[in-house]
Amino acid sequence: MKASHKTKLLSLAILSFGLSQTAMAEDHWKLFLKNAYIDRDFDNDAVKDTGSWSQSVSLFYDSKFQDTPIDQLQIGLDANVQYAVRLSNDKHVADSVLPFDSATQEQASDYAKFGGAVKLKYKDNVLKVGEIWADSPVANIDASRQLVGTYLGGTLSSVINDQLSLELGVLTKYSARNDDQFKKLSYTQNGNKIQSDGMNYIDLKYRVNDQLKAAYSFVHLDNIFNKHYVSLEHNYAFNADTSLNSKVRYYNVQDTGSQADIDSQNIGVLETVKYKNHTVSAGVQKIVGDAFPALDGYIPELYFVNWNVTGFFKKNEQTYHLIYGYNFKDYVPGLNALVKYSYGEKIKMAGGIENTESELDVIGSYSFQNEYLKGVGLQYLFAKYDTKYGNDFDENRFFVTYTKKF
Template sequence: MDIKLKPLVALIISNMALCAVAHAESNENQFKVVLKNAFIERNFDNDNIKDPGSWSQGISGFYQSKYIPTVLSIADKPIELGVDASLQYALRLSDDRHIDDTILPFDKNTQSQERHFLKYGGTFKVKYDTTELKVGELFLDLPITAVDTSRQLISSYWGGQLKSKLTDNLQLELGRITQVSPRYEEGFHEFSVTSKGVKHYSDGLNYLDFKYNVSPNLKAEYYYGDLEDLYDKHYLGFEYSWKNEHLKSKTQLKYFRSEDSGAAKAGEIDNHNIGLLETVFAGNHTLGLGYQQLFGDTAYPLPDGFLPELYFINWNATGFFKKDEKSVHLIYGYNFKDYAPGLNAAVKYVYGTDFKDALGRDNHESETNVMLAYDMQNPKLKGLSFRWLYINYDVEHGNSFQENRVFTTYTMKF
């Protein structure tokens, strides 16, 4: 497993993930240690609401073994075995605010933030030719099961995953995920959805995902997920890339369909979500314009645990996924490589309207993000990076707030 910090502009376009989990094949064992200092604080405009936040220091280790051929073979190709493992730990440095900030574990009985935060997992993997099976802890970048890296320790899932390259242009992934470890909880837990104050559990998520390269410039993806006893989700996406001597562009069209199976524990679910994002790259500049619209009889469903839907066109610190909500966003980013190599900056603005609050009043909301990222260029300091995210959220009927997130990360590879 490879964990790296993305450039800032790509960071915003991919819905503000502050670091990413990716899997890369290697002929060597890989071990990585990540030191992450995270300061996150939210200030509500309403003085009657306590301001959540914390300052913490994390240290995480990720091991990915190379594949070892066995004596077993099919058609003269060996079956290969390997193991992966992770250990994540964080220590709260700030005083206990006695409020759940969804960053560190929180004990509701004592109303206290935990001082220590520990996650760990292991994965057994088998490979044959272009097919790979993994069982255990999984880091999945898919609808429903995205990996949340925007706080301190990262989320993961428990189950089985099968990936196969069927042709040069077609890849199949399918799996069964039985548990989730959210970003602010230790251990693995059943999936659940809370409806009208009642928590409803699922035995697991069954999914399949097809990725197809229609042409060198056009990619398509179809996903189906069945969160047992809760709801089903379909996703269909297209991505078209184009470039010439001076410009590059990327067009993304995304459609989501969520519905209950007719006997869902959490009640009726009926929602559509369609989004379009156009991104243009010109030299050091990046400009993006997006539109997202939800329609149907209910709001867009999300599992408990603040699991993000990073496939969305508009996913921010606040999710623009209310019933019937329409939202537009504008992104501008600049790479300062000609003046200060390693420095990136970006601004994103999102405006959502045509939805109602809990009292049935017409409502609208907006969010502005300002982001800075710097990766040290000195070879002696390679792996050291800094990230700052400022969020200003404003809603007509609701709780407006401002938030700062500051991350200092040092990555060492062995």
């Protein structure tokens, strides 16, 4: 571990210990370990395979709100430290898991992240300033590989009434999953990297009734684009064993007239039927206009009705996908499996060429039920990607995790 990382870890440990002495048993701690093996094998011998084997240890601290001298105003603190070390040999190729130096073509042997946020609560309003773990249709964190990508900034969430909730956010920087630094938000278009001074967003969620929910979000990414998001979600229970969930989601992204040139829409519909332990889903997603502008740093779009290992959001792309999941709780409690197939067509490429792509995902997860192994989990992902024009690959991800709350 680098000396600077040791200093950061020690400083946070001292800070966290001091907080634990004041808040005592009301605080929450979580220890999280992840052993991650990820390998992407390209069919094209001219393309280097990517992947690594690494181990992480993370400690998360979540203080309960404490009273202040001001009536109904409470204060708290969230803090965390994350550290990962590479166990495999350096393949000298970027794999988006650990930091990579493009100049020396070397992958870091280890890296660390640390952060925290002060939080204030007044009645049903919560203000957070510092490191933000965003969960919004227009800003998400990324926990799909090893360490988690997060933002710097602030959010204000408020419960207006029983039906309406609001969140305002100002995010200035982002630390990618394979980076130990916070950097400006950016978008790369045609090889040109455009930086932004920050992202401002508003999220509104409205519960029409017990079955129907609506949401609207707007984000202004300075110097790059404005994005609108609208969604409707309906749940209907036929009986105790069978239910239908319907989602309609729409994005509209337009450039702000500065350096970027963006005119893109995403329309998605997903129908999901649950019957006892079975889950079956079918959906379609259509990109209208330009490829959807995914930001640099592997920031995911988790609110798409179709989000895969690869991005099915290319120019004019239309995607169909089928999902089948099964919960083995009646036979092997803790075991779940899922199979997903996606097919994208009408992708507009240079010269008027149309491309197609497909992806098959097989996912399994198991949480140990034994008292002595409680908190240990296994996850496996196999992804097979094929495209008419491009590079096909097979990918395997295997995670062993351990979670301890205290």
